[in-house]
Amino acid sequence: MQLPEKPLSTLITRLRLLRHKHTARHTPRHAHDQHNACKIWNRKPEESQEPGYVRLSKSRGQHLLVNQRILDSIVRKSNIMPTDTVLEIGPGTGNLTIKLLQAARRVVAVEVDERMVEAVSNRAAEHELRHKLTVIGEDALKAEFPQFDLVVANIPYNISSPLVGKIVFGGSSYRSATLLLQKEFARRLLANPGDSEYNRLAVNVKLVADVELVMGVSKREFVPCPRVDSSVVIIRPKAEIPNVDLAEWRAFTRTCFNKKNKTLGATLKQKKKVTELLQIFSGARVGEATDPSDSCCGLLDGFDDESDDDDSPNGRSAPESETGASFFKEKIVQVLTKVGYEDRRPSKISNQEFLHLLKQFNQAGIYFHPASSRQPRRVAS
Numbered sequence: 001m002q003l004p005e006k007p008l009s010t011l012i013t014r015l016r017l018l019r020h021k022h023t024a025r026h027t028p029r030h031a032h033d034q035h036n037a038c039k040i041w042n043r044k045p046e047e048s049q050e051p052g053y054v055r056l057s058k059s060r061g062q063h064l065l066v067n068q069r070i071l072d073s074i075v076r077k078s079n080i081m082p083t084d085t086v087l088e089i090g091p092g093t094g095n096l097t098i099k100l101l102q103a104a105r106r107v108v109a110v111e112v113d114e115r116m117v118e119a120v121s122n123r124a125a126e127h128e129l130r131h132k133l134t135v136i137g138e139d140a141l142k143a144e145f146p147q148f149d150l151v152v153a154n155i156p157y158n159i160s161s162p163l164v165g166k167i168v169f170g171g172s173s174y175r176s177a178t179l180l181l182q183k184e185f186a187r188r189l190l191a192n193p194g195d196s197e198y199n200r201l202a203v204n205v206k207l208v209a210d211v212e213l214v215m216g217v218s219k220r221e222f223v224p225c226p227r228v229d230s231s232v233v234i235i236r237p238k239a240e241i242p243n244v245d246l247a248e249w250r251a252f253t254r255t256c257f258n259k260k261n262k263t264l265g266a267t268l269k270q271k272k273k274v275t276e277l278l279q280i281f282s283g284a285r286v287g288e289a290t291d292p293s294d295s296c297c298g299l300l301d302g303f304d305d306e307s308d309d310d311d312s313p314n315g316r317s318a319p320e321s322e323t324g325a326s327f328f329k330e331k332i333v334q335v336l337t338k339v340g341y342e343d344r345r346p347s348k349i350s351n352q353e354f355l356h357l358l359k360q361f362n363q364a365g366i367y368f369h370p371a372s373s374r375q376p377r378r379v380a381s
Helices: 008-023 034-041 045-049 068-077 095-103 114-126 157-169 183-190 200-208 246-259 264-268 271-281 322-339 351-363
Strands: 026-028 053-055 085-089 106-110 133-136 150-154 176-182 209-217 230-237
Touching: 068 095, 068 176, 068 209, 068 230, 085 095, 095 106, 095 114, 095 150, 114 133, 157 176, 157 183, 157 200, 157 230, 176 183, 183 200, 183 209, 183 230, 200 209, 200 246, 200 351, 246 264, 246 351, 264 271, 264 322, 271 322, 322 351
Parallel strands: 085 106, 085 150, 106 133, 150 176
Antiparallel strands: 026 053, 176 230, 209 230
16 A cells, blocks of 8 residues: 655655754753754754753854764774873863763863863763863863873864864874864865865975875764864874974975965065075074964964965065175075976975975075074974
């Protein structure tokens, strides 16, 4: 016997309800009960002030992953050992935290939102796991991380770049970092020379780590629903790291990627850049005290590699003699010509080639960071 077809209006109503569940701005503190979670997501905004509700802030990047299958997959791909200490940044209401607590010896969660601190603490207590959880109620960019074995986190979109910099270049010894990131950001992190997304972010991270794409995650799996899809990546520190001064390296890559589609010759022969490098050569400390890129967090700041540096007379560079600047410009050109890079574009140059070029510049007495010591330092692994 064939069942009667449901009216079109009924199907439309159900589709609207399903969509609303994914786009509503509210979620319960204890979203482990899927039935109750869906029920509460449909509550009106004015009802969110009742006990047990948390109003999520998109401005803080509070998009909670609620798909249990994906959460389980993230934990499984992280290869957590029972003896591990896991660092989680932005635990939210604890959907991922509980699963990490069940797998690891200890979880250190860094959360700046006091409401979320209370929520994740209570959630852990309900599961009798509170003794394994340490919550640091601070801004993750300013907090001092304790020793950890792994990072597993749904990174807030608005601080992805500096947080990746802090994890990768912060000096902590860790086995891997499994991160849920905005899809576009993940593509930039994974980019290779010649890719349209290739950028300073990829160059700097891949100096010290390997990056692997694990899986994509639809925006529909989050509450509230973000505008874009996400990706899960795993970052693993390299066993062998180039013997390079990090301050010099990041100043060099910042210069090269100022205009990544211009040739290196066009970038480095600009009057303002020649004057700046000549000042460093002469011992002047141009902007050393105020350069935000000198910190590990500032290393990856800015989603756009390109800036507006040009030959404008309004730059801060101190005047140098025309003869000296002309001589130094010729010195720069000689290095570029020697290695055959004058007409090459940063968007098509590999890390090994960048390292070779930087070595040639340094051997010629050309430096990009006004450091007092020119002895290379090995990057902490």
